[in-house]
Amino acid sequence: MEDSSCLNQLSAVYIHLIFSTKERFPYLKDEQLQRDLHAYLGETSKRLDCPPIRVGGVEDLACKIRTHDYAS
Secondary structure, eight states: OOOGGGOOOEEEEEEEEEEEOGGGOOGGGSHHHHHHHHHHHHHHHHHTTOOEEEEEEETTEEEEEEEEEEEO
């Protein structure tokens, strides 16, 4: 019989965030602006201890997929 005090459980929650521009206007046509926004979203997520898996988007929305691990 195994000692349950030695067992660890790990759960991960995957979060898919989508941000759209106001009235879906293509504000993010500029590629440099897109890169800056994606970098900002990624860095903010890292500072919140939720490292991003992927950050991307198109001219009228930005997407971020991240994970948050829970250990017990």
